[in-house]
Amino acid sequence: MRLPIPVTTPPMEAHIVDALPEGEGWQFEPKWDGFRCLAFRDGDAIALQAKSGKPLARYFPEMVAALKALPARRFVLDGELAIPVGDSLSFDALQLRLHPAESRIRKLAAETPSILILFDCLYTEKAGVLLDEPLTKRRHALEQFYAGVGKAPALRLTDYTRDRKTAEAWLSHAGGALDGIVAKQFDAPYLPGERAMLKLKHLRSADCVVGGFRYATGSKLVGSLLLGLYNDAGKLDHVGFTSGFANEDRAALTKKLEKLKGEPGFTGDAPGGPSRWSTERSAEWVPLKSKLVIEVRYDHVTGGRFRHGTKLLRWRPDKAPHQCTMEQLQEEARPRLLYAALPRSGYAARPRARTEDKRFAKAAGSGRVSPSKIRA
Numbered sequence: 001m002r003l004p005i006p007v008t009t010p011p012m013e014a015h016i017v018d019a020l021p022e023g024e025g026w027q028f029e030p031k032w033d034g035f036r037c038l039a040f041r042d043g044d045a046i047a048l049q050a051k052s053g054k055p056l057a058r059y060f061p062e063m064v065a066a067l068k069a070l071p072a073r074r075f076v077l078d079g080e081l082a083i084p085v086g087d088s089l090s091f092d093a094l095q096l097r098l099h100p101a102e103s104r105i106r107k108l109a110a111e112t113p114s115i116l117i118l119f120d121c122l123y124t125e126k127a128g129v130l131l132d133e134p135l136t137k138r139r140h141a142l143e144q145f146y147a148g149v150g151k152a153p154a155l156r157l158t159d160y161t162r163d164r165k166t167a168e169a170w171l172s173h174a175g176g177a178l179d180g181i182v183a184k185q186f187d188a189p190y191l192p193g194e195r196a197m198l199k200l201k202h203l204r205s206a207d208c209v210v211g212g213f214r215y216a217t218g219s220k221l222v223g224s225l226l227l228g229l230y231n232d233a234g235k236l237d238h239v240g241f242t243s244g245f246a247n248e249d250r251a252a253l254t255k256k257l258e259k260l261k262g263e264p265g266f267t268g269d270a271p272g273g274p275s276r277w278s279t280e281r282s283a284e285w286v287p288l289k290s291k292l293v294i295e296v297r298y299d300h301v302t303g304g305r306f307r308h309g310t311k312l313l314r315w316r317p318d319k320a321p322h323q324c325t326m327e328q329l330q331e332e333a334r335p336r337l338l339y340a341a342l343p344r345s346g347y348a349a350r351p352r353a354r355t356e357d358k359r360f361a362k363a364a365g366s367g368r369v370s371p372s373k374i375r376a
Contacts, residue, residue: 001042004129005076005122011038011051012078012120012190014182014197020164021183021198027135028167029160031180031199032117033300034082035094039116041067041075048081056081059097062109063116066154072145078120078190079158083112091302119158121145122190135186162186171202179300203297205313206328209321210292211236211266212285213257221250222257226285227296227310228266230325235268237326240306242296260288290321301329 001007020028037056040047046064048056057064060081083093093112099105121142123129130138139160146157161167167181183198208227216223224243228236245253265287272285296310304326 001040001045001047003040003042003074003076003123005040005131007040007047007049008053009038009049009076009122010053010193011036012192012197013051013195014199015195017183017198017200020167020181020200022164025185025187026164027139027160027162027184027186028164028170029119029158029182029184030170031182031201032080032082032158033089033091033179034080034117037079037081037116038122039063039067039075039077039079041070041073043073044068058102059099059105060109060114061106062113063154066116066152070149070152072124072149075124075145076122077116077118077142077145078122079116079118081114081116083114085112091300091307113154115154115156117156117158118142118146119160120190131190131192133189135184135188135190138190139186171200201299203299205295205297207293207295207316207319207324208239209236209290209324210257210288210294211238211290212271212287214241214285215254216250220254222254224309225257225294225312226266226271227294227306228268228290228324229328230322231268232326233268236264236266236290237268237304238266238271239304239326239329240296240298240308240310242294242310242312244309244312257286257288260291261286262289263287264290293317293319293321293324304329 020026035056036051038049040049046057046067048060048063050056063081081094082089084090085093090112093108094114097105097108099108119142120135121127121130121138124141124145126144127137127141130141133141143157146155149155161170167183171181180199180201183200185196188196206229208229210225211228212226213222214224214226215221222245224241226238227240227242229239231237293316295313295316296306297313298306298308298310300307
């Protein structure tokens with residue numbers, strides 16, 4: 001490509017924080033759950049680059065076709081690739097695309113087409129290179145670009161606010177509709193590869209049954225606890241794991257667990273069953289009697305289980321195992337919320353933005369609305 005920004009340019013990243021920043025100068029945006037993606041176009045040449053630097057165009061041919069169909073011939077955009085499936089955004093559907101067979105990829109592209117949620121602009125023919133420009137100017141260029149492409153069903157423009165309470169209300173009242181909130185300084189440039197933004201993740205908690213455990217590799221001490229939740233049929237499904245115990249606590253915890261060895265363990269989906277999470281060690285686990293309950297913190301739920309490892313918050317001797325059900329889990333963003341929260345133009349061009357921000361924050365604080373109530 002002959003673009004002024006190389007395809008190898010890494011995206012700007014974010015530090016994880018425990019709270020949104022206070023004071024002036026911050027812009028807050030929804031954090032959608034997908035694959036971070038820089039989209040490059042130079043005439044008929046299209047490149048989709050993951051945060052890791054790996055190319056994604058081969059796995060999302062429908063997005064390549066959608067970008068080629070745009071009237072804009074040269075651009076570099078930053079956004080999030082996502083796939084709506086049924087009632088949620090499916091991270092599983094994204095990962096299924098990373099498949100070696102081209103025929104399989106094209107089948108999935110037709111059945112579950114992706115969308116690209118735009119939130120930054122690095123270059124357009126009209127605006128030029130924008131890396132050194134403040135976020136306010138980049139956002140204006142992005143809105144001009146988005147307005148100029150006409151009807152483009154595969155593209156979405158993310159919303160934003162400069163009111164901290166509104167952003168907190170999004171996170172508090174959207175349920176599973178948001179992955180988190182990203183805070184950006186609106187007078188700051190785009191810094192490729194640097195953690196120049198802040199990210200507050202949407203962390204939730206659930207009470208889980210300890211259905212089994214694994215020993216640490218090469219050790220006789222516990223390495224991780226296997227977590228279970230009861231499904232609608234009353235079966236205990238394996239939903240993930242937690243670890244990170246203090247070394248001084250492992251011996252006592254191992255002794256406690258070994259006293260509870262035995263059935264039933266997991267009576268529904270069990271570790272070691274066929275899934276993309278299976279590894280060589282998946283079957284090396286010890287079933288436990290259903291006696292122990294713990295509360296864990298998690299970020300994402302995909303396919304009815306925790307996508308990542310969880311954090312142990314506390315033991316729950318006060319809670320009965322049968323009370324730990326799948327109803328606690330919040331799945332990914334629901335498309336009806338996502339689409340309504342992504343208007344055709346952002347707040348930057350609207351002088352009434354702050355009034356709307358305050359109105360929404362007040363309403364959301366009462367629990368009466370969700371991000372789906374925001375309108376352009």
